[in-house]
Amino acid sequence: MEATSKNLTSYLKKYFGFDQFKGQQHEIITSLLNKEDVFVLMPTGGGKSLCYQLPALMSDGVAIIVSPLIALMKNQVDAIRGISENDGIAHVLNSSLNKSETKTVMTDIKEGVTKMLYVAPESLTKEEYIDFFKSVKISFFAIDEAHCISEWGHDFRPEYRNLKSIINKIGDAPIIALTATATPKVQEDIQKTLGMQSAKVFKDSFNRTNLFYEIRPKVDQDKQIIKFIKQNDGKSGVIYCLSRKKVEEITQLLQVNGINAIPYHAGLDAKTRSKHQDMFLMEDASVVVATIAFGMGIDKPDVRFVMHYDMPKSLESYYQETGRAGRDGGEGVCIAFYDYKDIEKLEKFLASKPVAEREVGMQLLSEVVAYAETSMSRRKFLLHYFGEEFDDKNGEGANMDDNMRNPKKMIEAKDDAVIALNVVQKTNQKLKLNDVVNVLVGKETSITKSYNLSSEDFFGIGKAKEDYYWKSILRQLIVRNLLEKEIESYGVLKITKEGKDFISKPTSFEIAEDIDFKKLLSEGS
Numbered sequence: 045m046e047a048t049s050k051n052l053t054s055y056l057k058k059y060f061g062f063d064q065f066k067g068q069q070h071e072i073i074t075s076l077l078n079k080e081d082v083f084v085l086m087p088t089g090g091g092k093s094l095c096y097q098l099p100a101l102m103s104d105g106v107a108i109i110v111s112p113l114i115a116l117m118k119n120q121v122d123a124i125r126g127i128s129e130n131d132g133i134a135h136v137l138n139s140s141l142n143k144s145e146t147k148t149v150m151t152d153i154k155e156g157v158t159k160m161l162y163v164a165p166e167s168l169t170k171e172e173y174i175d176f177f178k179s180v181k182i183s184f185f186a187i188d189e190a191h192c193i194s195e196w197g198h199d200f201r202p203e204y205r206n207l208k209s210i211i212n213k214i215g216d217a218p219i220i221a222l223t224a225t226a227t228p229k230v231q232e233d234i235q236k237t238l239g240m241q242s243a244k245v246f247k248d249s250f251n252r253t254n255l256f257y258e259i260r261p262k263v264d265q266d267k268q269i270i271k272f273i274k275q276n277d278g279k280s281g282v283i284y285c286l287s288r289k290k291v292e293e294i295t296q297l298l299q300v301n302g303i304n305a306i307p308y309h310a311g312l313d314a315k316t317r318s319k320h321q322d323m324f325l326m327e328d329a330s331v332v333v334a335t336i337a338f339g340m341g342i343d344k345p346d347v348r349f350v351m352h353y354d355m356p357k358s359l360e361s362y363y364q365e366t367g368r369a370g371r372d373g374g375e376g377v378c379i380a381f382y383d384y385k386d387i388e389k390l391e392k393f394l395a396s397k398p399v400a401e402r403e404v405g406m407q408l409l410s411e412v413v414a415y416a417e418t419s420m421s422r423r424k425f426l427l428h429y430f431g432e433e434f435d436d437k438n439g440e441g442a443n444m445d446d447n448m449r450n451p452k453k454m455i456e457a458k459d460d461a462v463i464a465l466n467v468v469q470k471t472n473q474k475l476k477l478n479d480v481v482n483v484l485v486g487k488e489t490s491i492t493k494s495y496n497l498s499s500e501d502f503f504g505i506g507k508a509k510e511d512y513y514w515k516s517i518l519r520q521l522i523v524r525n526l527l528e529k530e531i532e533s534y535g536v537l538k539i540t541k542e543g544k545d546f547i548s549k550p551t552s553f554e555i556a557e558d559i560d561f562k563k564l565l566s567e568g569s
């Protein structure tokens with residue numbers, strides 16, 4: 045089918061009632077209809093579903109949509125059925141269907157009635173289904189929440205890893221992969237695993253210009269929270285905690301302080317959860333204290349603040365959760381409380397996990413620490429994490445975080461930047477960030493021993509300064525693209541071309557003096 049601009053828009057109107065495409069939807073859909081593989085990175089709420097739903101409705105055959113969550117699939121199918129007279133237009137195929145239901149699904153597909161088939165990855169692997177899919181026309185495969193493929197993501201699902209081989213067995217059809225949380229590392233992993241390196245990549249900006257980001261040390265935390273809520277009386281907000289117990293505790297604390305708060309976590313029964321959700325939506329309660337169970341599918345546009353009682357386990361989660369503030373484009377204050385001790389607790393928890401999971405978990409946590417401790421533009425840091433450049437002087441939202449509002453003292457660190465880069469080079473670009481720091485401050489570890497580094501003249505070359513200072517220099521070198529973390533080797537630092545240029549011809553390298561939260565807290569308490 046030729047996808048002219050005009051008929052695409054008329055289909056959009058006909059099926060969804062919208063007059064215009066959002067963001068890059070039009071280009072994405074055109075590419076897919078032209079049988080190209082497509083990779084879509086869009087923040088939550090960007091309008092990803094439509095990118096496969098509309099072309100599915102316009103194409104011959106059935107689109108197979110892989111999604112990890114049965115509840116989300118059901119929601120989508122119900123919504124799609126609302127736009128057609130025939131319920132067969134969309135189906136879910138999973139193990140909960142009985143024989144006759146499965147037969148109905150298959151008949152509808154064979155007769156060309158079904159345009160979209162939602163499947164969980166584990167259902168797709170069944171031999172009998174594979175044989176069936178071979179016998180029908182598949183318009184394309186859509187892989188939703190594609191980051192689940194990557195062990196480097198925050199939500200790895202092993203069943204996703206086999207998708208490509210199953211798709212190959214079924215036959216040749218384009219693939220559209222979609223995700224809201226792809227760092228460059230995860231993106232590369234997804235494309236490689238799905239064999240779609242030459243896919244067209246569409247990436248929306250992740251910059252949420254109306255959100256204000258702030259990190260506070262955990263000092264008198266409960267008082268700080270109560271004070272903030274009282275100052276913002278009547279505004280809706282969410283407070284995320286890592287445990288159910290904490291959720292209950294904080295809810296009570298707020299209630300006795302006259303704040304209209306309710307709890308939300310997976311330990312509450314379904315009825316209570318849905319009641320609390322409604323209370324929040326209908327503004328019978330202004331604050332929800334919740335675990336991460338809260339938020340899937342929550343679309344309250346005027347959430348004015350999101351607080352993290354504890355730092356989340358990854359910046360993906362942080363971005364996702366803070367992203368629930370200010371969806372209407374209005375005020376959205378995001379305050380997270382940071383204490384390095386919490387990170388150590390999470391690390392201990394990871395220690396009992398299998399090696400691969402542990403390493404990734406640690407890596408994700410180290411990014412959280414870097415974000416919390418940095419003195420640079422938080423927006424720039426976050427966007428860099430998601431592979432996006434941001435101009436922290438003139439970019440939209442440049443002034444919208446604690447560091448940029450109250451800048452820390454800047455210092456010239458050109459010489460130290462060169463020293464750090466030289467150490468990376470002289471150790472043959474084999475070390476990870478913490479190991480480089482240890483070499484700089486002259487701390488013997490099993491790694492420095494195994495490479496015999498203590499006898500080198502650069503060992504301890506930076507010992508006049510503390511390790512957190514060097515960490516901050518190295519983080520800045522990464523953020524400014526003079527160093528990069530290699531993906532395959534779990535974060536070994538490599539010097540980029542810009543880094544080499546910098547060594548031979550150093551330019552000004554100003555950094556803000558990073559605060560050492562560990563010190564701050566021990567002094568304060």
Ligand code: ADP
Pocket residue numbers: 062063064065066069086087088089090091092093094
């Ligand atoms: P995502 O999956 O990226 O989080 P959704 O597909 O759930 O986003 O879409 C977010 C919202 O945007 C939905 O309410 C959807 O109806 C709406 N939407 C999608 N495309 C358009 C469009 N072209 N015009 C107006 N609203 C749209």
